[in-house]
Amino acid sequence: MKASKLLLLFFIALPPMQAIVAQNSNADAICGTYRVESPVSNDIVKIKIYRTSNGKYQGKYVWLSQPNNPDGTPRTDINNPDPKKRNRTADQIVAVWNLTFDGKEWVDGLIYDPTSGKTYGLKGKVAKNKKDMEMRYYIKKPIIGLTSTWTREN
Numbered sequence: 001m002k003a004s005k006l007l008l009l010f011f012i013a014l015p016p017m018q019a020i021v022a023q024n025s026n027a028d029a030i031c032g033t034y035r036v037e038s039p040v041s042n043d044i045v046k047i048k049i050y051r052t053s054n055g056k057y058q059g060k061y062v063w064l065s066q067p068n069n070p071d072g073t074p075r076t077d078i079n080n081p082d083p084k085k086r087n088r089t090a091d092q093i094v095a096v097w098n099l100t101f102d103g104k105e106w107v108d109g110l111i112y113d114p115t116s117g118k119t120y121g122l123k124g125k126v127a128k129n130k131k132d133m134e135m136r137y138y139i140k141k142p143i144i145g146l147t148s149t150w151t152r153e154n
Helices: 002-030
Strands: 032-037 044-051 057-064 094-101 106-113 118-126 133-139 141-152
Touching: 002 044, 002 094, 002 118, 044 094, 094 118, 118 141
Parallel strands: none
Antiparallel strands: 032 044, 032 141, 044 057, 057 094, 094 106, 106 118, 118 133, 133 141
């Protein structure tokens, strides 16, 4: 009798557990490295997106098409509004943070543009080709912004 109740409980709990596991794997679909053509400058960068310990997603620059200034010195974050961060090189910058998966898309994120020193809202979804990401940059509300395709490298 006791075993049959445990078995019944298992079958009742199984569908919600499967849904949680499926949602987490869909959420991780954003993880990877992307080639991104900046919509606000002529830079091409690569950003690696990963899940943080709090379950949100963030990304770091891992490659720049123009890593150096014209004089050959490494580019730094000279336009950062925080003077203490202006000596950071690209590999020290978290470019994307706070992205949260809502079951369909990634929302409530932020993206930092070191070229201008500005931070924009960010949301995204898997592109129609099921490989790349369609990312929406915006100011305050997603309706005021632009969409860019991030090309998956891995």
